[in-house]
Amino acid sequence: MNNKRVEITPEATEIVEQLKDKHGDVIFHQSGGCCDGSSPMLLPKEDFYIDDNDILLGEVAGVPFYMSHDQFEYWKHTHLTVGLTNGRGSSFSLEIPLGKRFIIKSRLLTEEELNYLNKN
């Protein structure tokens, strides 16, 4: 048990670091809906408006990972790992020009993890 809702793979971390060097402060926001939806988007921090309708799931590679509250209601029993795949996504996510795409792999949170996370 590591008590985290979201983690990141070394390959994805490397790309995040590259993009931080280029774009400065960035955030992850989990998208939903059509086309490239259901994937995490990496965006310049000052570009994307975050407020109480978003929930902070944690930090990965030094980057805050957000999701809208209503989406979280359906995701909260799962643990997320930000991974990386080759591919040509559209969307405005910053890794797109590299021919890479962040992708979410999920697993169920264990009862122990859920108990911990729901308390903290």
Next chain:
Amino acid sequence: MKYSKPKFKEKYGNYINGKFVEPIDGEYFENHSPVDNKLLAKYPRSKEADVKKAIEAANNAKEAWGKTSAGERASMLMKIADVIEQNLQEFAEMETADNGKAIRETVNADVPLAVDHFRYFASVIRAEEGSATELNENTLSLIIREPLGVVAQIIPWNFPLLMLAWKVAPALASGNCVVLKPAEQTPASATFLAEKIGGILPPGVFNVIHGFGPEAGKPLASSPNVDKVAFTGETTTGQLIMQYASKNLNPVTMELGGKSPNVFFSSIMDHDDDFLDKCIEGAVLFAFNQGEVCTAPSRLLVQEDIYDEFIKRVVERTKAIKIGDPFDMDSMMGAQASNDQFEKILSYIDIGKEEGAEVLVGGGANKLDGDLANGFYVQPTILKGHNKMRVFQEEIFGPVLAVCTFKDEAEAIEIANDTMYGLGAGVWTRDAHQLYQIPRAIKAGRVWVNCYHDYPAHAPFGGYKKSGFGRENHLMMLNHYRQTKNMLISYDKKKLGFF
């Protein structure tokens, strides 16, 4: 008829001011076919400077274009429709090569629907009238519609030519100039269209700019020199585009997908007839276009007393789906549009299994032989579970159906509406009361009743809730691309009397 991958040039330009031009910094990106992962052609990796050129061309053209008569514009749109129709085979092959979808769909749906869309908007603008209302005996109110000017349109990769037609035809018909950014996975048909229709429209009226979202999409959506932004895609980018547009107080329309319920009531199985056969196909339409449809009926809700018998036939029909060479007219499903889509779909099947969903059919990648071994193919998959599972709540955008049961009308409505989205829905029944009452109770912009996946140009399409706002199709679209000018005319010779 034999279909095959069409010939592509080595590289293409942006289409700006009636000409193909190279990207200013000379950078291109490679576009691969999802059919076999082979290179098709290179397209410009445009940046802000290229986008500015396209917007400038559109702004230079807007005054003259906005003054053309409805008759002139209709005539040009009709010609565009004719050109697409005359080149139907090549457009269809291009869409299949670029997107991976089966040729039977591009030949019979994507391209003919795009043709019809241009004809529809060409027709309706000829029949329109403004209004004149006598507000009192001396005051007349005239309502006259005027084009917005320049419209930025960012379209998705699931129906590249058809989504172009949905956005471009009404914008041009209303007298606007367009800067279009096709999705970077599917740049081919927009470019091919520009090649074919180049001589029909005046320079600058229709511009196509290629490139990536953060590099070309962002300067287009945030430009102070466009008058509207129309977007189809996912929710996070939708919010971002709205933020950019808000800086310019520009109107936007958003089509952001869904998780559409397809609801089957007991009465469908009262008879084993053509209608039941249609119902079974209606459930299997989750696999249409490999599931890459914003309105894919990806949640199947079946009344519990018919579940066993009905699902057996749905599974049988799903097993009969032929997946093979997308250029073969017998193939019913082709490739997913890109590797990242392919990976995402498989990751959803995995979490579905982990959440305890039962795999009724499919459940993994589909390995094809020969050249197709490198393409992105997924088995049509049905997962039995409950509506709180993630596979019931997130748009997978693949051939994955999540099925659950309901006991009565109230529960059917409750499950159907238990989603963040509200784009499409299907209701299937022989009960006359349910035919009207259930669709009214479902919070979605399009409810198909005893049918699904029909997209006539004269029926408005769009979302409730997080599926977006604004509509596409139907003549009401014209007003999404126009200003309302009100002239208030007084015929009274007497002053007001205040001063």
